[in-house]
Amino acid sequence: MSDMKNQETANEGYELKLRVEPSRAGIPTLKFIEGSQQFYIHSRYNPEAEAEKWAVSFYEEGKKLFILIGIGLGYQAKALLSKMKENERLLLVEPVKEIFDMAVQDGNINQILKDERVIFCCTDNNMASRQVFLDVLRGGLITDYKLYISPVYLRIFTHQTNEAVKIFEDIIRFEQININTVKFFAAQWQNNYLRNMFIAAKSCPYLLFKQRFSCPVVIVSAGPSLTSELPFLKSLYNKAVIIAAGSAVTTLKKNGIKPHIIVSIDGGMQNYRHFKQLDYDDVPLFYSPEIHYKILEEYKGPKVVFQFYHKDLSNWYNELLGFETGTVVAGLSVANVALDIALQVSNGPVCFIGQDLGYTDGYSHAEGNINRKSLEEFKEKGRELIEIEANDGSKLWTDYVYLDMKNWFENYLICNKDRQVYNATLKGAKIKGMIPIKFADFIENYCKAESDIAGQIKEILSEHHFCRDAELKENVLEIVYRLEHLKMLTLNGKKTAAKLLEAVESREIKKIEKLLKKMEKIDEELKEIEDKDIFLFFIRQPLLIKFNYSYIPEKIEDDKFIAKENYFFYETLYNMTENVLRILSDQINGVVK
Amino acid sequence: MKKELLELLESLENYVPKLINASSDMAENIQSGNEGKAFLILKDYIEGIMWTVEAIDTIKSLGSQYLTEIELELLNDKLKCFEEAMLNQDYVLLADILEYEIKEVLSDYLNTITDFKMRIQDV
Numbered sequence: 001m002s003d004m005k006n007q008e009t010a011n012e013g014y015e016l017k018l019r020v021e022p023s024r025a026g027i028p029t030l031k032f033i034e035g036s037q038q039f040y041i042h043s044r045y046n047p048e049a050e051a052e053k054w055a056v057s058f059y060e061e062g063k064k065l066f067i068l069i070g071i072g073l074g075y076q077a078k079a080l081l082s083k084m085k086e087n088e089r090l091l092l093v094e095p096v097k098e099i100f101d102m103a104v105q106d107g108n109i110n111q112i113l114k115d116e117r118v119i120f121c122c123t124d125n126n127m128a129s130r131q132v133f134l135d136v137l138r139g140g141l142i143t144d145y146k147l148y149i150s151p152v153y154l155r156i157f158t159h160q161t162n163e164a165v166k167i168f169e170d171i172i173r174f175e176q177i178n179i180n181t182v183k184f185f186a187a188q189w190q191n192n193y194l195r196n197m198f199i200a201a202k203s204c205p206y207l208l209f210k211q212r213f214s215c216p217v218v219i220v221s222a223g224p225s226l227t228s229e230l231p232f233l234k235s236l237y238n239k240a241v242i243i244a245a246g247s248a249v250t251t252l253k254k255n256g257i258k259p260h261i262i263v264s265i266d267g268g269m270q271n272y273r274h275f276k277q278l279d280y281d282d283v284p285l286f287y288s289p290e291i292h293y294k295i296l297e298e299y300k301g302p303k304v305v306f307q308f309y310h311k312d313l314s315n316w317y318n319e320l321l322g323f324e325t326g327t328v329v330a331g332l333s334v335a336n337v338a339l340d341i342a343l344q345v346s347n348g349p350v351c352f353i354g355q356d357l358g359y360t361d362g363y364s365h366a367e368g369n370i371n372r373k374s375l376e377e378f379k380e381k382g383r384e385l386i387e388i389e390a391n392d393g394s395k396l397w398t399d400y401v402y403l404d405m406k407n408w409f410e411n412y413l414i415c416n417k418d419r420q421v422y423n424a425t426l427k428g429a430k431i432k433g434m435i436p437i438k439f440a441d442f443i444e445n446y447c448k449a450e451s452d453i454a455g456q457i458k459e460i461l462s463e464h465h466f467c468r469d470a471e472l473k474e475n476v477l478e479i480v481y482r483l484e485h486l487k488m489l490t491l492n493g494k495k496t497a498a499k500l501l502e503a504v505e506s507r508e509i510k511k512i513e514k515l516l517k518k519m520e521k522i523d524e525e526l527k528e529i530e531d532k533d534i535f536l537f538f539i540r541q542p543l544l545i546k547f548n549y550s551y552i553p554e555k556i557e558d559d560k561f562i563a564k565e566n567y568f569f570y571e572t573l574y575n576m577t578e579n580v581l582r583i584l585s586d587q588i589n590g591v592v593k
Numbered sequence: 594m595k596k597e598l599l600e601l602l603e604s605l606e607n608y609v610p611k612l613i614n615a616s617s618d619m620a621e622n623i624q625s626g627n628e629g630k631a632f633l634i635l636k637d638y639i640e641g642i643m644w645t646v647e648a649i650d651t652i653k654s655l656g657s658q659y660l661t662e663i664e665l666e667l668l669n670d671k672l673k674c675f676e677e678a679m680l681n682q683d684y685v686l687l688a689d690i691l692e693y694e695i696k697e698v699l700s701d702y703l704n705t706i707t708d709f710k711m712r713i714q715d716v
Binding site: 024037040041042043044045046050054055056057058126148151154155 | 621624625626627629681682683684685686688690691693
């Protein structure tokens with residue numbers, strides 16, 4: 001403080017003038033000067049006292065995450081941190097970089113940023129701050145948060161603060177869509193993952209296909225614009241790798257066009273209904289293990305397995321299968337994933353067709369797709385629609401699900417600026433980073449050389465030597481053995497939790513104490529085996545999702561609440577373990593047959 | 594006359610502490626982000642300040658030696674700053690003016706009023 005001096009900053013072109021000066025209490029405060037007017041961002045008398053009063057009012061016990069948009073010199077953050085528990089988190093969002101720079105110079109903020117409970121981002125960098133928000137979401141913190149937007153910032157730095165709020169709201173909405181998808185698919189996802197194990201072991205690893213081509217790649221998506229491009233596709237079979245993204249393959253099939261690769265990831269029944277119509281026996285299906293198990297059981301063509309990157313789970317799965325599958329960036333849609341696959345398998349230019357991300361000509365999908373519905377049907381169901389600009393300058397109706405897929409593309413392409421990605425869906429949504437082009441022009445400019453692409457793919461498939469059933473069976477039997485142990489433990493947990501709940505209801509204090517100790521031992525044993533065993537940790541995932549997002553027992557009294565929570569947890573874990581055991585046993589028996 | 598004077602001084606003695614507390618409460622609400630709550634009592638607060646100023650002014654007019662330590666201009670200046678901060682929606686400044694300036698002035702006034710009342714009673 002003794003070496004504190006007035007600091008000023010002026011940003012050329014924006015006339016942002018900030019000054020750090022001593023407050024009456026002697027500690028620094030921050031002033032913003034605009035012409036003849038000036039505004040204090042903190043109290044000019046006592047910023048610490050001001051922040052303390054605010055923190056007393058704002059802090060709420062039980063919240064996982066506090067978000068503060070507009071940090072200034074960090075007084076509110078500091079005051080709030082002094083009240084927060086170790087397991088609570090504080091997300092600090094600074095919309096004005098110049099203020100952050102001054103805060104760092106001032107020094108007060110440096111200690112705050114080192115606090116383990118603090119997550120920080122400066123929203124002048126849109127991409128980086130989105131990633132921070134996303135990481136916070138994926139950490140599960142966003143289920144229970146409290147937000148404060150500095151009124152001073154809203155008043156003075158309106159544009160930057162609104163931008164920061166918008167990024168935050170976008171991510172929340174993205175998460176809401178994801179939560180709904182995750183909840184819907186969580187148990188189903190696990191079900192598919194387990195059932196697909198033996199087929200995955202007999203599939204070809206995606207890794208073999210990396211950087212094997214230099215020709216162009218055309219990604220066929222299922223949007224309404226696909227119909228008009230179909231005549232061009234027929235001539236491309238030996239000139240470009242044709243990847244069908246998900247349900248687009250059904251439109252291709254109906255029009256007698258065969259792709260080179262089909263990509264599919266969706267674990268839902270609806271996806272299976274698309275594949276029921278296919279009878280290819282030579283087109284490889286590139287899939288992730290979460291795909292609906294019936295697709296893999298019934299599809300006659302070659303199968304190529306990839307994983308979405310998850311450090312521990314990917315490695316564990318590779319060990320189980322006996323080979324490295326190769327990984328792909330996870331996306332919101334199969335087309336997102338297909339793009340990463342395209343850029344990995346070939347270093348040639350990539351072109352999208354049918355990537356509308358909106359209701360082109362009043363429809364959701366191309367003709368021939370079983371999901372095709374009219375825009376009117378969506379309106380009747382109350383779908384929230386937004387009008388955006390299409391590649392050809394016209395207006396296009398879209399919705400938030402599509403917008404999130406579009407955002408995914410745009411963020412992905414920022415990290416892949418060196419690659420040429422074209423979008424021949426001229427009536428579809430404008431996607432930043434993709435170059436709009438007429439499909440005919442793309443073909444003329446890039447699809448000149450001919451080669452036997454299907455032959456090359458067949459050759460790559462033949463390079464893989466398949467794992468023996470016996471080896472995999474042995475690995476799975478070992479998992480079954482561990483699961484039996486888990487089942488006993490969870491049954492014990494469930495019974496103990498039931499007795500605890502009874503004891504709480506009848507207020508038998510001594511019994512409660514005894515049972516709590518027993519519960520603690522079971523919890524510890526569970527944690528110990530999960531820490532060592534990624535598979536058992538993985539079993540819990542759908543339960544954790546349910547717990548975070550759905551389960552709200554009646555909070556009558558704290559002890560009853562905890563007892564009910566415990567019972568719900570062990571009962572569900574026991575049921576899940578049983579279910580997993582049953583699936584794996586069926587798989588092993590299937591192999592024996 | 595003395596009786597009426599003492600009654601007025603007593604009213605001031607009872608009322609000014611409430612204004613002082615209201616200044617703190619309003620400042621605290623603004624600093625907590627509850628400007629709306631603060632402004633609910635704004636009208637009454639301003640009326641209370643006006644009454645206080647009039648009461649002091651009345652007492653001063655009764656004798657040249659009465660409440661000479663009180664300079665009403667001081668409070669008026671603070672109120673002008675208060676008004677400007679309201680117009681600019683500068684709530685940080687508003688809270689500061691309430692907590693550190695108006696409250697301080699009112700507290701000084703209260704001390705002067707109390708001393709004066711005691712002197713009058715002794716006479």
